[in-house]
Amino acid sequence: MTTSGQADGDTSAVEKRNVNRMWVAAAAANVSDGLATTAMPLLVVSVSREPLALSTLNALWFLPWLLLGVVVGALMDRWDRRLAMVRAAAVRAVLVGLLAVAIAFGHGSLALLYPIVFVFGSAEIVYDIANRVLLPSLIPPGRLEVVNSWLVSTENVGQSFVGPLLAGVLFAVTESLPFAVIAVLLLVAAVAPWTIRGDFRPRPAEGAARPSIRREIAEGMRWLFAHRLLRHIAVMVGVLGFLGAGVLALLVLYARENLGLSSRMTGVFLAAGAVGGVLGSLVAPKVRQALGTGLALTLAVIVMGVATMGFAGTDQPVIAMVLFGVTGIGSLVWNIITLALRQALIPDEILGRVFTSYRLLAYGSVPLGATAAGLVATWTSLDTVFLLAGVLQLVLIAGYFRLLMVAGREYEATLRTDEAENASPPG
Template sequence: MRLGAAFQRLWFGNAFGNLADGLAFVTIPLVAVALTSSPALIAGLATAYSLTRLLVTVPIGVYVDRLDRRTLMWTANLLRGLALVALAGLLFVGQPSIWVLYAVYCFVGIMENVADNAAVAILPDLVAEDQLDSANSHISSVQLIADEFAGPPLGGLLFGIAAGLAVITTGSLYCLAALAFLLLPRKGPGPDVDLEEPRPGLWAEAVEGLRWMAGHAQIRTLAGIGALANFAYMVPFSILVLFALERLHLSAAGYGVLLAVSSLGGLVGAAVAASVRRRLGYRFTMALSMVLGSATLLGLGFTTNPVVAGLLLALYILHATVYSIAATSLRQRLVPAHLRGRTYAGSRVLSLTGLALGGAVGGVLAETLSLAAPLFAGGIAFAVAAVWATSLKVDGPAPPEA
């Protein structure tokens, strides 16, 4: 199925951006270790990054619905690229403060929110409605390859040569993504918005979008299921490294291999998601994918065999990819163009909250019960999400509620 030249530019932009994300995943923590020996400051970097993204999610959703989405995408990537290039310059000439790294990383997180929201919102304008599943599958495939396979080892290799080299490469890749997005057609807030009329304030528009989401049964259900699925994911994955080292008796290198092998399941999921959705519809594709997620986590809770664990994790990533593609495509079909940014932001807030709660619960269960307890809890939560998904009534194109 040919998706067109505009989608190809979006795909290339995502490829460069995802590769940069993969490099950043390894490079930024390594830079932090080079700048400070404080575990609290190193761990706090990820916390600050996550909290910053959570705080700006809703207002960014409003601006994605107000402004030209192409401009937002290339500008956000260019700005985070330049911020990292500037950080690389400081690393080449000396040792910047850890607080400079905090500021740059939080700024990169804000720009990532802008770019991600606008990319999800613009996709339905670039391909036909019946191509959404296929388009999202292509994007998921390049994300897995660039972010999971290519990016982390390349980041580690470049950092081994020079910290500044790894950081400047990451920034340059974001700048290349900006160039690809600059070539996209201009896509504003959609035909339902009269740009000549005075617009309400930012928070009034945010409330309008959230109220629409709360009043739309299917979108509200999707947001709730997404939050529960993120909670179910983070409960076991927050302690997965301990499970691998202590229950599976893997080395640090073995843990890295386990994650790399498990990512192969995501490539399979991206390849089959569109055809599975066409056969089963959205409701049963999402429900059955979460049944698979539940079964894999419950199975992991019982195993101490690394090979079995690798297979189960690959199946888990397969389920997560299929679910994500189906849920994203359905949301893109149901939400009007002028509300995509705000509804994505509302769903994202719930998902980030689910991740935060899941991490806290996973730590408590592992500390008070056992390393297997978070896996069992995640499996049960996915089973509940699977049942909830069967309540969805839409299995194909449907007009959004007014």
């Protein structure tokens, strides 16, 4: 017979092992994404210096969120979330592997890149949502903020530091090399969750019939927009996604044209955002505890807005790198706090649907923002895009400040109630 202590020890060991495997998957997937988000724009710039060519790339990458996001969310409440991660990463690996071969043989055109990016982004939705909604099944709610901080820190380092640095170096060697490395890393991202044991298909309530996909999607949307705090944060995220997408879509062109950087140093510039991101991911839980949820989120947006405007005022690479690092701090503080908030407040049986309803606003605005920024930059200048994005972020937070403060206090009261219930001995 197993003792209680042994059972607790076994549970702790399994939890640690599963989290470690999720970390390996996160590290591989996010380094591959960092490589892709730098190597693909570098490939575009090697063909065309038009802002619209770059913004089209970014728009196509995120367009699947508008078309497929809520459907994928509903499917994540039906499918085994672990297997969904495995299959999505494998599809992405095959796609980018084929792109690497095409580039190596001199066929790497925009006509080939654009459709691959669209399918690549579609599979990314499945992987990303499955990853987010699988985690609460692996660890207790009280550890979500800490583990999320760890995983998001890994995400930021991979996407914004290691990936861009490698992309710049590898692209300088040969244009196909970063894409071959991406394919290998995505295979690792498929294998790691495959080794986690268990069935992670959500189960409907006993005796309940499974409704149609359309009805489940509507249920997720209704739940989100009925929740006062999440509803308003989702709207804010939609606006921030629109503005941020325009800035990020044009950063490679900004680095090459305004800062005069080579492809290798462009990777270094993009990696600077990760330095601030690491700091943001490490301090996010402490910032929320010290300032409260509402004030912490407000400060994060102010930091992002002011730093974004700073891009328009400099052509000095070091200053631009510092500014990008500062935006990384604000972005990661915002992301970690709001991620833990969603995971804690959304019931598991509808987590996938509500997550993608939320992200439909966050990422669905990205292709629109990227396209708008490309047009504004074409008609005016890159500096105009940065100034407008920064000012509008500050206007947004001024309008939502009071509501965030009130809603944040309600969320913290909910956390205290949950902690008290979890601390009480079972009756």
